[in-house]
Amino acid sequence: MSEEIKVDKVMDLKGLPCPMPILKVTKGIKEVEIGQVIEVWSTDPGSINDFPSWARTRGHEILKIDPNGTVTKFYIKRLV
Amino acid sequence: MQNIEAQIEDLKSQIAAIDKKIPSDKISMIVFSGDMDKVLAAFVIATGAVAMGMEVVMFFTFWGTPILRDKKKKVGGKDTMGKMFGAMLPKGSCEVKLSKMNMGGMGTAMMKSLMKKKNVASLDKMIEMAQEFGVQIYVCEMSMDLMGFKREEMIDYSNMSYCGVATFLEQAKDSKIQLFI
Numbered sequence: 001m002s003e004e005i006k007v008d009k010v011m012d013l014k015g016l017p018c019p020m021p022i023l024k025v026t027k028g029i030k031e032v033e034i035g036q037v038i039e040v041w042s043t044d045p046g047s048i049n050d051f052p053s054w055a056r057t058r059g060h061e062i063l064k065i066d067p068n069g070t071v072t073k074f075y076i077k078r079l080v
Numbered sequence: 081m082q083n084i085e086a087q088i089e090d091l092k093s094q095i096a097a098i099d100k101k102i103p104s105d106k107i108s109m110i111v112f113s114g115d116m117d118k119v120l121a122a123f124v125i126a127t128g129a130v131a132m133g134m135e136v137v138m139f140f141t142f143w144g145t146p147i148l149r150d151k152k153k154k155v156g157g158k159d160t161m162g163k164m165f166g167a168m169l170p171k172g173s174c175e176v177k178l179s180k181m182n183m184g185g186m187g188t189a190m191m192k193s194l195m196k197k198k199n200v201a202s203l204d205k206m207i208e209m210a211q212e213f214g215v216q217i218y219v220c221e222m223s224m225d226l227m228g229f230k231r232e233e234m235i236d237y238s239n240m241s242y243c244g245v246a247t248f249l250e251q252a253k254d255s256k257i258q259l260f261i
Contacts, residue, residue: 017200019128023209026131057132 005063005075008036014043014071021047022054029060029078037063040074047072106135106255108248113261114143114170115179116188116203122261123206129257130213137255138210139248141220145227146170147203148219150235162228169227172235173203211237218243 011028013021021042032038040051048065051074055062059080066073107129111122126136140148151172158166170176181187195202201209210217217240224231224242231242252258 015199017198019124019131020201022131023127023213054132 005037005039007039007075008032009038011038011040014041016042017044018046018050020044022050025051025054025076026058029076032078034078034080037075037077040076041071042074043070043072047074051076103256104135104254105133106137106251107257107259108252108255109136109138109259109261110248111138111140111144111147111261112142113179114146114176116173116176116191117178117180118261119144119147119173119176120203120206122259123203123210125259126215127206127209127213130210130215134257135216136210136213137216137218137251139218139220139243141223143169145219145223145229147173147176148217148234148237148240149229150233151175153233155230155233158228158230165227166229173207176203207235207237211239214239217241218247220244 009028009032011024013024016024021040021044025038025040028040029038042051044050048067051065052062054060055076061077061079063075063077064073066075107125109122109126111119113119122138126138129136146169149170149172151174177185177188178191181191192202194200217237219234219240219242221242221244223229234240
């Protein structure tokens with residue numbers, strides 16, 4: 001599955017606690033075009049709930065959440 | 081036929097009136113506290129709200145006001161009371177204390193070093209982020225006057241102005257969320 005997602009930008013947010021992950025992603029997603037995908041690495045346990053809340057509110061789509069030990073990878077598609 | 085047209089016009093004006101009453105995606109916060117932990121929470125919510133696509137206004141009043149002083153700036157021409165308040169109240173976000181477990185400053189120092197270790201943004205950094213994200217700050221003019229603060233001793237913050245209670249209420253009335261911290 002992960003091979004199928006074409007990633008346009010990778011953001012390494014390891015080690016950053018709340019609220020930094022969503023602040024950085026808010027800025028980062030503007031650097032890709034609508035329809036493109038960012039891959040975000042986070043070690044903040046709150047991100048598992050926070051990124052979906054953020055995406056629902058901002059109107060973006062989370063394609064996949066890949067928990068991999070302490071680092072969770074989020075694949076977020078910019079829709080607006 | 082004319083009757084229907086009149087009814088449509090009437091409905092249109094009613095909808096416009098209702099539209100005006102729906103609050104915007106805005107959050108209005110009163111920062112009354114001067115405690116490091118509470119103000120940090122206020123800034124986390126403020127920057128988070130911008131990330132969630134909301135407009136944010138923060139009103140600093142009473143003990144919250146000295147947090148916005150710039151420790152590098154010096155102003156003269158204060159009266160005795162103003163000088164006293166100026167000396168006793170914290171000069172900027174670096175000098176504020178925890179609301180609990182301050183223990184003569186030891187607790188605050190420990191918390192600060194723990195925050196650094198765990199990469200949690202300091203109050204200073206959060207104010208910087210708020211500015212970058214366009215959080216609007218209003219400072220209570222009455223508190224400034226009461227504590228003898230001058231505008232020249234406040235931090236350089238692009239979206240900062242001075243106001244009274246009416247400005248806050250106008251914004252709060254039009255906000256979906258209002259907080260008092």
